[in-house]
Amino acid sequence: xxxxxxxxxxxxxxxxxHFAYFEAIPYYEKIxxxxxxxxxxxxxxxxxNATNNTEKATETYAKAVALPGCSSIVMLxxxxxxxxxxxxxxxxxxxxxxxxTNKTDQRADNMIAGxxxxxxxxxxxxxxxxxxxxxxxxxxxxxxxxxxxxxxxxSDTAIDTKKKTDNWSGHxxxxxxxxxxxxxxxxxxxxxxxxxxxQLNSQFHDGPCTFSADGKQxxxxxxxxxxxxxxxGSIPNKDSIVLLEIMIADDFDSSSRxxxxxxxxxxxxxxxxxxxxxxSPNGQVLVFSSNKPNGAGCSDxxxxxxVHNKWAKPQNAGSAINTEGExxxxxxxxxxxxxxxxxxxxxLGGLDIYQCKWNNTSGIFTDPVxxxxxxxxxxxxxxxxxxxxxxxxxxxxxxxxxxxxxxLWFYKKEKLYLHLTVTDSATRQPxxxxxxxxxxxxxxxxxxxxxSGMYFSQLFPGAQYTIKISKDHYLPGQISFIATSQxxxxxxxxxxxxxxxxxxxxxxxxxxxxVPTSFVKIVGTPEVxxxxxxxxxxxxxxxxxxxxxxxxxxxxxxxxxxxxxxxxIQIRAHTDCRGGDAYNLxxxxxxxxxxxxxxxxxxxxxxxxTYKGFGLREPHIPCxxxxxxxxxxxxxxxxxxxxxxxx
Numbered sequence: 001x002x003x004x005x006x007x008x009x010x011x012x013x014x015x016x017x018h019f020a021y022f023e024a025i026p027y028y029e030k031i032x033x034x035x036x037x038x039x040x041x042x043x044x045x046x047x048x049n050a051t052n053n054t055e056k057a058t059e060t061y062a063k064a065v066a067l068p069g070c071s072s073i074v075m076l077x078x079x080x081x082x083x084x085x086x087x088x089x090x091x092x093x094x095x096x097x098x099x100x101t102n103k104t105d106q107r108a109d110n111m112i113a114g115x116x117x118x119x120x121x122x123x124x125x126x127x128x129x130x131x132x133x134x135x136x137x138x139x140x141x142x143x144x145x146x147x148x149x150x151x152x153x154x155s156d157t158a159i160d161t162k163k164k165t166d167n168w169s170g171h172x173x174x175x176x177x178x179x180x181x182x183x184x185x186x187x188x189x190x191x192x193x194x195x196x197x198x199q200l201n202s203q204f205h206d207g208p209c210t211f212s213a214d215g216k217q218x219x220x221x222x223x224x225x226x227x228x229x230x231x232x233g234s235i236p237n238k239d240s241i242v243l244l245e246i247m248i249a250d251d252f253d254s255s256s257r258x259x260x261x262x263x264x265x266x267x268x269x270x271x272x273x274x275x276x277x278x279x280s281p282n283g284q285v286l287v288f289s290s291n292k293p294n295g296a297g298c299s300d301x302x303x304x305x306x307v308h309n310k311w312a313k314p315q316n317a318g319s320a321i322n323t324e325g326e327x328x329x330x331x332x333x334x335x336x337x338x339x340x341x342x343x344x345x346x347x348l349g350g351l352d353i354y355q356c357k358w359n360n361t362s363g364i365f366t367d368p369v370x371x372x373x374x375x376x377x378x379x380x381x382x383x384x385x386x387x388x389x390x391x392x393x394x395x396x397x398x399x400x401x402x403x404x405x406x407x408l409w410f411y412k413k414e415k416l417y418l419h420l421t422v423t424d425s426a427t428r429q430p431x432x433x434x435x436x437x438x439x440x441x442x443x444x445x446x447x448x449x450x451x452s453g454m455y456f457s458q459l460f461p462g463a464q465y466t467i468k469i470s471k472d473h474y475l476p477g478q479i480s481f482i483a484t485s486q487x488x489x490x491x492x493x494x495x496x497x498x499x500x501x502x503x504x505x506x507x508x509x510x511x512x513x514x515v516p517t518s519f520v521k522i523v524g525t526p527e528v529x530x531x532x533x534x535x536x537x538x539x540x541x542x543x544x545x546x547x548x549x550x551x552x553x554x555x556x557x558x559x560x561x562x563x564x565x566x567x568x569i570q571i572r573a574h575t576d577c578r579g580g581d582a583y584n585l586x587x588x589x590x591x592x593x594x595x596x597x598x599x600x601x602x603x604x605x606x607x608x609x610t611y612k613g614f615g616l617r618e619p620h621i622p623c624x625x626x627x628x629x630x631x632x633x634x635x636x637x638x639x640x641x642x643x644x645x646x647x
Contacts, residue, residue, distance in 0.1 A: 009035075012043070021047040032060075038070035042077075049081060052398065052405060057081055065094065072101045079111065083349030086122070086378050088115040091349075107297065107324040107344040114346045118378065121348060123443065126374035128413040129462040131185050132401050133394075140174075140406040142396035143208030143276075143329065144385040148215050148254075151181035151385065151394055152194055153408060154207025176207045176220065181394070183387050185410030205244070208329070208383065210278050218249040218259065219277035219286070224270075244275040246288060267304070267314055278330040278338075286311060287338065289328040297324035301340060320365050321356060329382045333390070338365065341382040346370065349378035353395070375411050382406075391488055416459040416483050417491040422449050422469060425499035425559045430454070434498070437468040459483040459492070474498040477563045495603065497559045526567065526644050534571075534595075534640040544590035546598055550640075554595065557642070558602040568646040571595045571611040574618060576634035577626035581615060589613030595640060610645070 008027045015024035028044035041064035048057035061078035064070050075098045082091035092115040095108050102108060135141075139157025146152070154174040176194040181187040194209075209220035224243045245268040249259035268274050269292065276289040284306045291299045301317040321327060325344025328351075333339055336358045341351040347370055354368035375381060377399045385394040391413045398406045422434045430453025438445040440463045449455050459465070461483055469477040477496045485492070526532070535553045546554070561567060573592035575584040592611035600606055619637045623629040 009040075012040075016043050016047065021050040025051070036067070038064045038067040038074070041067070042070065042074040045074075046077070049077070054081065054085070058085065065097075072098045076102075076108065080343065080349070083111065083115065083118070084378050084380075086118070086349070088118050091115050105324055110323070110344060110346040114348060117346070118348045122373060122378070124373065125458050125460055127372070127415055127461075128374060128411055130374045131410045131412075132403065133185070133187055133408045133410060135179060135187060135191060136401070136403040136407040138404040141408045142406040143383040144394040144396060144408055145208070145210055145331075145383075146385050146387070146394075147178070147211045147218075149180060149182075150178040151187060151408075152176060152178045152209060152211075153396075154209075173223070174205045174207045176209055183392055185392070185394075185412065208276060210331075212279055212283055213281050216250070216252045217279075218252070219265070219279055220247055220249065221245070221275040221277065222247055224268075243270070244273040245269075246274050246277050266311065273299075276328050276330060278332055280332045280335060282335055285332075287317070287330040287332070287340075288314075289330065290314075296322035297344060298326045299328055301327045301330055318364050320367050326351065331384045331386065333384075333386050336360075339371070339384050339386070340368075341380075342368070348373075348376055350380040350398075351382055352376045353381050353384060380406070413488055414461040414485065415489045416461055416485055418455070418457055418459050418465075418483075419491050419493045420449070420455040420467070420479075421493075421495045422453050422455075422471075422477075423495065423497045424474075425497040425555070428497070431471060431474075431498060434469060434471045437470070439466045439468075440464065469496055469498065471498060474500055479563065479565050481565060494565060495562060497562050499556070499559055526564070526647065528644050528647055531572070531641050531643045534642060536635055536639050544587065544594045546594055550595075551598070554598055555602070558599060558604060561599070561604050561608070564647070566647065567644065568608045569610075570643040570645055571599075571609065572641040572643060573611075573613045574620070574637060574639050574641075575616050576637045577616045577619065577623050577629065578634065579616075581617070585613055585615035585617070587613070588615045591640070 008030045012024050012027035012031060015021070015027070025044070025047045028040065028047060032040050032044050041060050045057050045060035045064060048054075048060060058078075058081055061074065061081060064074050065078055075094045079091040079094040079098065082088075082094065092112050095112050095115070099105065099108050099112075133141075137155070137157040139155065141153055141155040144151055144153045153176070155177055156174050177191050178194050179187050179191050180189045205221070205223040207220060207222075209218050211218050221244050224245050246265035247262055248265055249262045251260040252258070253260065265274065265277075272290060272292040274288055274290045274292075278287045279285070280287075285303055286306075287301055287303045289299050290302055292302075295316065296319065300322040302314040303317055304311040304314050306312070316322065317327075321340065321342075323342060323344025325342060327340055327342045327344065330338060330340040333355070337355065338358065339353055339355050341353050343351050345352070345354055345368055353371050353376055355371050356368040357366045358364075359366055370376060375384075375393070375395055377397060379397055379399040381395065381397045381399070383396045387393060393411050394408060395411060396406050396408050401407050420436070422431045423429060424431055430449075432449055432451045432453055434449040434453070436445075436447050436449065436455055438447065440460055442460050442463060447455065463483050464480070465483060466480045467478065469479070475498065477498055479494055479496060481492065481494070483492065534557060535550070561569070571592045573588040573595070575588045577584075579587075589612070592613050596609045596611045599609055616637070620639055621629075621633045621636045623633050623637065
């Protein structure tokens with residue numbers, strides 16, 4: 001090996017073994033193509049993966065596993081990354097290769113089972129909607145929790161605090177921040193440091209955190225450092241790994257915005273990390289994550305009970321929860337319901353969030369249940385901040401978004417259904433076996449109405465729907481809507497009437513000219529602010545009562561509007577010049593109103609309809625001397641119209 005290459009290898013190895021992945025990458029990029037060694041490629045892939053360069057990590061792991069002598073653990077890491085990218089068939093292949101030399105690893109079995117089920121789960125209808133919070137940055141915002149009407153979280157870039165740079169990620173160290181947020185995902189005001197307590201938000205990592213029910217005590221994670229909190233460097237263990245520890249901030253004073261004391265958790269260690277505390281609502285149980293020796297895997301969950309106002313010795317949370325992988329970020333939903341993140345249970349890829357219950361009788365936790373989409377994805381999903389009613393939560397995830405890194409999201413529980421009925425426009429009877437071509441932002445569906453002319457199905461919350469409706473011997477119809485509601489569980493009702501293609505005109509004895517019966521043909525594609533004629537009708541003298549001809553035409557208008565459920569219109573009535581201006585204005589207003597009432601009786605909702613009478617003020621045919629106008633001119637000026645206000 002050339003002297004220059006040897007020097008680059010030494011630097012790459014040094015940075016890698018000291019977890020300075022961001023610093024190691026340039027040196028690996030120089031030596032990897034020359035050395036073509038599975039260890040070098042795998043370490044370079046680890047660096048890309050740790051710094052969220054998924055594309056290069058995937059490409060580099062593929063090079064490593066293709067070379068002879070590649071370690072089976074690299075196959076596992078590659079499979080984990082492939083699951084994140086939803087390449088489940090490939091992931092299962094490498095997991096099976098890994099199992100050949102790691103036969104007892106239950107985590108790999110769980111992951112293989114996850115690969116077999118993940119696509120179906122990801123394609124299923126989610127039980128709510130997720131929203132990316134607007135203050136996220138291209139750094140990392142994660143581990144939300146609720147405190148005194150605020151959302152509290154950890155971030156490396158939320159506010160420029162001139163913290164030192166972490167060589168692992170290339171970003172600043174984490175601080176703890178707060179912002180005012182409500183139970184509907186609305187966050188207002190500026191981001192702020194959590195408190196004015198000097199010991200918090202030190203030079204190195206601070207966060208995540210948890211609070212006691214009264215809000216006066218906070219448990220939080222930080223990098224180990226000297227007791228004065230102002231050391232020049234964080235303190236590693238003998239293997240040069242910077243460990244994490246739990247700190248306890250006590251007695252919060254709201255006027256000064258300070259905790260009076262900050263002390264270390266008594267079970268911190270100089271040999272392993274203790275992190276991610278979560279205190280139960282009654283304050284009697286503290287759960288945390290640790291990589292202490294003799295656990296089940298990389299990091300396990302442990303819990304302490306409070307005895308005589310002190311924390312008893314930590315106990316491992318047990319085999320139901322802990323796997324050979326990572327268990328971290330616990331959160332108490334109530335006194336017995338625990339949520340946590342894991343990459344070792346059957347899931348979708350990356351870290352998923354699971355729920356389990358503490359069984360007082362047996363003294364163990366129940367088997368965890370994956371909480372599913374849309375909170376879980378194939379990426380890392382962590383850290384719930386669940387509201388007491390269980391209907392909404394904040395959480396964090398590194399799934400693709402318009403902001404990079406870990407981001408904070410809001411989840412709202414929502415379950416929506418569609419009840420669609422298709423009828424014959426003339427008979428008003430239901431139509432069976434009508435073809436429905438349903439297009440959404442998810443999966444297109446082709447189906448049919450049942451014998452009752454009905455289609456009923458659960459909807460994807462928040463999705464845009466367009467449904468094309470067709471049946472032999474009928475003109476096609478279409479509806480569009482967005483699946484949204486203010487309720488947790490709701491049904492959207494839609495009725496569409498189809499009609500057979502009629503002759504474009506029909507003669508009636510009480511009209512001078514034929515009138516339209518198909519506005520689909522007459523109007524074509526409607527446009528906002530454009531005015532369309534409904535017809536020229538004969539009304540009895542001094543009357544706004546609709547005759548049979550008007551009702552035939554208006555029934556067709558009902559069908560036209562039913563096919564366009566978001567359209568809003570204004571009904572406009574005009575009169576001829578006979579009679580005074582004030583009289584005709586009032587009469588035309590009454591006639592327009594009678595049309596609106598008829599449309600409402602036929603099922604068109606009131607918020608879609610307005611009306612206005614114009615009297616003789618806007619004649620279609622000029623008639624300067626009323627007495628000299630012909631009956632034809634009077635007829636053409638006695639017109640009903642509609643103006644499109646909204647499509």
